[in-house]
Amino acid sequence: MERKSSSYKDLVYKCLVYLAAVVLIVFFMPSDGKFNYQYDKGKPWRYGQLVAAFDFPIYKDAQLVKQEEDSVLKYFQPYYELDQAVADSQIARFHSDISKMLKVPNSLYINYIDRMLRDIYSAGVISGTDESEMAKRKISGIQVVEKNVASERSLKEVYTVKGAYEHLMNADTLHYSRAVLQQCNLNEYITSNLVYDKEKSEVARNELLGSISVAKGVVLREEKIVDRGEIVTDVIYNKLLSYEKESLKRSDSSNQQLLIWLGQFLFVGILMGAFFIYLELFRRDYFADKRSLLLLISLISFFPIVTSLMMEYNILSVYILPFAVLPIIVRVFMDSRTAFMAHVITIFISSIVLRYPYDFLILQLVAGLAAINSLRELSQRSQLFRTAFFITLVYCVFYFSYELITENDLSKINIPMYFNFLINGILLLFTYPLLFVLEKTFGFTSNVTLVELSNINNPLLRQLSEVAPGTFQHTMQVANLAAEAANKIGAKSQLVRTGALYHDIGKMGNPVFFTENQNGVNPHKNLSYEQSAQIVINHVTYGLKLADKYNLPKCIRDFIVTHHGAGKTKYFYISYKNEHPGEEVDESIFSYPGPNPSTPEQAILMMADSVEAASHSLSAYTEENINSLVDKIIDSQLADGFFNNCPITFKDVVTIKSLFKEKLKAVYHTRISYPELKK
Numbered sequence: 001m002e003r004k005s006s007s008y009k010d011l012v013y014k015c016l017v018y019l020a021a022v023v024l025i026v027f028f029m030p031s032d033g034k035f036n037y038q039y040d041k042g043k044p045w046r047y048g049q050l051v052a053a054f055d056f057p058i059y060k061d062a063q064l065v066k067q068e069e070d071s072v073l074k075y076f077q078p079y080y081e082l083d084q085a086v087a088d089s090q091i092a093r094f095h096s097d098i099s100k101m102l103k104v105p106n107s108l109y110i111n112y113i114d115r116m117l118r119d120i121y122s123a124g125v126i127s128g129t130d131e132s133e134m135a136k137r138k139i140s141g142i143q144v145v146e147k148n149v150a151s152e153r154s155l156k157e158v159y160t161v162k163g164a165y166e167h168l169m170n171a172d173t174l175h176y177s178r179a180v181l182q183q184c185n186l187n188e189y190i191t192s193n194l195v196y197d198k199e200k201s202e203v204a205r206n207e208l209l210g211s212i213s214v215a216k217g218v219v220l221r222e223e224k225i226v227d228r229g230e231i232v233t234d235v236i237y238n239k240l241l242s243y244e245k246e247s248l249k250r251s252d253s254s255n256q257q258l259l260i261w262l263g264q265f266l267f268v269g270i271l272m273g274a275f276f277i278y279l280e281l282f283r284r285d286y287f288a289d290k291r292s293l294l295l296l297i298s299l300i301s302f303f304p305i306v307t308s309l310m311m312e313y314n315i316l317s318v319y320i321l322p323f324a325v326l327p328i329i330v331r332v333f334m335d336s337r338t339a340f341m342a343h344v345i346t347i348f349i350s351s352i353v354l355r356y357p358y359d360f361l362i363l364q365l366v367a368g369l370a371a372i373n374s375l376r377e378l379s380q381r382s383q384l385f386r387t388a389f390f391i392t393l394v395y396c397v398f399y400f401s402y403e404l405i406t407e408n409d410l411s412k413i414n415i416p417m418y419f420n421f422l423i424n425g426i427l428l429l430f431t432y433p434l435l436f437v438l439e440k441t442f443g444f445t446s447n448v449t450l451v452e453l454s455n456i457n458n459p460l461l462r463q464l465s466e467v468a469p470g471t472f473q474h475t476m477q478v479a480n481l482a483a484e485a486a487n488k489i490g491a492k493s494q495l496v497r498t499g500a501l502y503h504d505i506g507k508m509g510n511p512v513f514f515t516e517n518q519n520g521v522n523p524h525k526n527l528s529y530e531q532s533a534q535i536v537i538n539h540v541t542y543g544l545k546l547a548d549k550y551n552l553p554k555c556i557r558d559f560i561v562t563h564h565g566a567g568k569t570k571y572f573y574i575s576y577k578n579e580h581p582g583e584e585v586d587e588s589i590f591s592y593p594g595p596n597p598s599t600p601e602q603a604i605l606m607m608a609d610s611v612e613a614a615s616h617s618l619s620a621y622t623e624e625n626i627n628s629l630v631d632k633i634i635d636s637q638l639a640d641g642f643f644n645n646c647p648i649t650f651k652d653v654v655t656i657k658s659l660f661k662e663k664l665k666a667v668y669h670t671r672i673s674y675p676e677l678k679k
Contacts, residue, residue: 009307010288016295021301022272023263026264026300028308029255030354041237043406049227056246057215058239065214068205076139077169079200082146085440087121094189105180111175116168117189125160127192143204145197146189164190183260219243241335268304268349275300275345281395283338299326300346307350310564318354320422322427323347323364324371324391325434332435333444336372343368363399370394384432392425445553449497453556454479460550461501467508470516476500481663482608486601488639488659489652496601499559502552503605505541506560510535516616533569538590540564562602563609566594594643603646604656607634611660621668630660 039045060068091114098110124144134155141154159167165187169178198593219225219239226236226512275296279287286292303323310318326346330339347364375387396418403413414632456462465472486493511517513524513535524532543560566617573590575625610633618625634657637643643653 007601012505013290014287016291017271017297021297022265022269025268025301025304025308025349026261027310028305029264029401030308030312031260031264033500039232039240040238041232041234043232045228045230045232045236047228050225050240050243052219052221052223052225052243054246056219056242058217058219059214059242060216061234061238065212068212069209072212073205075410076205076208077141077143077152077209078134078139079143079145079150079197079204079350080124080194081197082124082144083193083195084121084146084326085192085445087118090121090189090191091117094184094186098184101184104292105184109176109180109184112134112169112172113184113186114180114411114623116170116171120159120164120168120190121193123152124164124194125190125192126158126160128160128162128194130196130588131155132195133669138402142194143200144194144304145200158194159193161187161190165339206419215242232295257615264267264352267352271302271345271348272297276340276342279338283335286334286338291444295333295438295444296342297339299329299649300342300349304353305348308353311353317417317420318350318360319363319395319417320423320427322424323350324367324424324428325431327368327371328387328428328431329435329438330377331372331375332446333438340368343372359402362402363395365393366398367395380448381432384429388425388428391428392421395421395424400461437522443554445495447494449553453552454494454498454501456501460505460552462547464505464508468504468511468514468517471504471507471511471514474516475504478481478503478605478608481612481660482601482604484663485604485608485656485659488655489600489604489648491604493599496559496604498603499556499601500608502543502547503559503563503609504539504543505546506541508546509542516613529579530589531570533572536569536572537592558599559605561593561604562595562597563593565596565606567592567640569636596644597646599646600648600652603643603648606637606642607656608660610637611635611664615668621664623665625665626668627661630657630664634660 013515050144094113094117095110098105126142126263135556137156141152142158143150144153144158168186168190169181219242219496225239225243226232234241276287279296286296293551303326304320307318310316310321323343323346325338330342338394344365347361347368351360354360370391371387375383399417399421400413407413432448435448438444439446440450456465461472479497482500483493483497485491486496503532507514507517512521513532515522527535540561544557545555547560568587568590569592574586576590577585597606611630614629614633615626618629634653638653
């Protein structure tokens with residue numbers, strides 16, 4: 001009943017993850033209507049014959065329309081209202097101020113200034129900002145509205161503030177002294193009195209633009225636009241653009257958006273469902289592990305979402321986005337086949353929002369394969385640099401070959417695209433810190449972490465070498481044996497090597513109770529068999545405590561608890577039974593807590609640990625003795641069912657046996673004795 005409940009919860013969890021991923025991806029996808037055809041000027045039409053479904057105008061090229069607009073706008077004259085109140089106010093202020101001056105100019109000067117100010121304000125004074133703007137737009141004249149009557153004036157007929165002041169000072173220097181005029185501070189009484197009339201100006205501008213025809217012909221209903229294989233000329237290109245524009249105008253936006261959402265949901269749902277089926281059929285271990293499933297779906301969802309945002313807001317080029325990060329991460333934490341499948345699903349989902357999905361798909365597919373092939377086991381930073389360089393090179397070479405096929409002209413090479421690939425390669429280098437973040441977030445362990453942990457200068461390993469030197473030498477020998485065996489059968493050698501170095505750290509609790517650390521004194525002689533068994537068994541539980549204290553990854557803790565499995569301390573168990581014949585024995589006292597190995601790496605470590613430890617008990621290291629020892633120990637483990645829940649084959653076991661025999665023979669081979677020098 002409990003198993004059924006757990007299975008039901010797992011199913012609900014997987015369904016929720018599936019729905020959440022699909023809905024999230026679709027939510028960020030652009031949902032506006034799109035023309036269903038993709039085309040380029042000068043290239044063949046890749047679809048069947050296209051016939052107009054309705055009458056539509058052939059719009060002019062945007063550049064041509066812009067030229068016509070610029071040509072017409074040369075005659076545009078903005079409207080300005082002449083504010084007479086400004087002139088009256090400023091002239092009145094001048095007379096008021098001049099009467100208060102200590103040294104008042106004679107009446108001739110006052111009358112001259114009054115007359116000139118009236119002439120200037122009558123012609124009109126425009127602000128310097130407006131004058132600069134009209135000069136920039138090449139406007140030569142304006143319409144001045146005075147008492148609801150508009151009159152045309154050229155810019156030369158009106159004044160700027162600065163121009164009006166210069167005119168007043170220099171108009172009649174023969175009769176009026178400039179020095180006297182300067183004393184009157186005339187610049188304070190000159191300001192703009194032409195006010196821009198936006199409403200009238202916009203009406204006039206729109207009337208001019210309205211005279212331009214945006215179309216140059218009509219395509220009638222059921223008229224052929226283009227046929228399969230036909231080159232898209234300038235004329236056809238304009239027809240296609242016009243048809244696309246009119247199609248989007250005529251479509252029912254609400255109904256169309258609903259259909260687009262439905263299509264996107266089905267598209268993403270089918271592809272995501274295909275990936276779930278792959279996991280169910282071929283990688284049930286990842287499918288059953290919540291953190292593995294969550295990591296895969298998170299990565300697959302991330303790239304389509306970012307691609308959609310980049311296309312929606314036109315942010316840079318989508319080729320800058322390092323899609324190869326996904327297969328690298330999945331390959332480091334899982335396996336190549338899953339990395340490839342995840343990458344394929346991701347680029348297929350991402351392609352739906354792109355204008356040219358075919359180019360994108362083939363390019364990203366090749367880059368993903370290059371990433372998986374070039375980085376099989378990440379253990380050094382330099383490997384990632386080489387991988388990034390290799391992927392960038394593949395991008396460039398493959399795209400160059402594609403351009404040669406489609407363009408047939410080196411002068412048309414898309415240089416900016418190669419800069420995108422370069423940036424892509426630089427962004428790939430951020431995979432290294434990202435791996436660290438994902439390790440901590442999802443609880444995975446990369447080869448980089450395993451390499452760091454296998455450093456014998458690590459505090460815990462250094463402590464083991466000092467407290468239990470015999471155990472440390474034993475773990476080193478086991479690590480070498482196990483790593484060689486893992487390489488031989490295609491298992492994870494770095495994982496089993498690191499696990500072997502830590503599998504016996506619990507012996508530091510009572511190092512002298514283990515034979516490899518004893519120096520002629522055996523403390524077990526003063527203990528009962530039950531007590532001795534419990535002390536030996538306790539090295540597993542104490543090892544787990546040390547692993548928790550030093551934050552060792554879960555995969556390393558698994559080696560600590562499985563290297564003896566659910567086996568017994570056979571020496572003490574058999575000795576106790578021999579001394580108590582016919583007595584019922586409580587086997588739990590002599591049994592390790594387990595569990596038994598569940599991975600090939602854990603099985604390899606159990607074999608290597610037992611064989612290496614037992615090899616020291618041989619009286620003579622002959623080939624026959626070594627072969628017999630290896631066969632006896634591993635066959636016994638098989639008979640006890642230690643590997644029943646472990647995906648390791650009989651062929652693998654035979655290969656491991658053979659390797660252990662060869663390695664032990666090499667370690668314990670007979671050496672010659674050197675002769676003494678005779679005096």
